[in-house]
Amino acid sequence: MARLDYLELAVKDINVAKEFYSLALGFKFTDFGPEYSATTTNDTDIGFHEQPQITPPMGVICVENLDEAYQNVRLAGGDIIVEIFEFPGGKRFEFLDPSGNRIGVWEKI
Numbered sequence: 532m533a534r535l536d537y538l539e540l541a542v543k544d545i546n547v548a549k550e551f552y553s554l555a556l557g558f559k560f561t562d563f564g565p566e567y568s569a570t571t572t573n574d575t576d577i578g579f580h581e582q583p584q585i586t587p588p589m590g591v592i593c594v595e596n597l598d599e600a601y602q603n604v605r606l607a608g609g610d611i612i613v614e615i616f617e618f619p620g621g622k623r624f625e626f627l628d629p630s631g632n633r634i635g636v637w638e639k640i
Contacts, residue, residue: 533600537591538577539635545581552577563619589625591635597622600636 542548545568552558558577560568569578578591594600597615604626605611612633613625623637 533592533594533636535590536575536593537635537637538575539589539591540577540579541582541584541586541588542579543581543583543585545579548579548581552579587633589633589635591623591637594636594638597624597636597638600638604636 540548545566549558549560549568553560558570560579561571562568566581567578570576601611601615601624604624609626609628611624611626613623613635615622615624617640621637621639623635625633625635627633
């Protein structure tokens with residue numbers, strides 16, 4: 532069953548964000564390159580993506596079959612804004628729903 536299991540936040544400085552959340556809430560991070568870091572607790576994790584322009588948070592939903600979810604989102608009228616790509620541990624795509632909310636969908640591999 533699909534479920535929200537990840538929240539991605541845009542941050543201006545990855546090191547400042549990691550330090551803040553470590554001190555404020557005790558988060559521990561795994562780095563996935565110089566501009567991306569995430570908690571890896573296997574519940575609802577939080578990823579930090581360093582970018583020059585801050586965008587609203589993006590919920591990410593885990594599914595068992597990414598290709599099927601991709602087709603279903605398109606058939607339902609979702610606007611695919613990032614095509615399927617792979618990353619360490621999975622693959623995902625991103626879309627806008629009819630209200631303009633940005634959502635990521637991923638599958639563990």
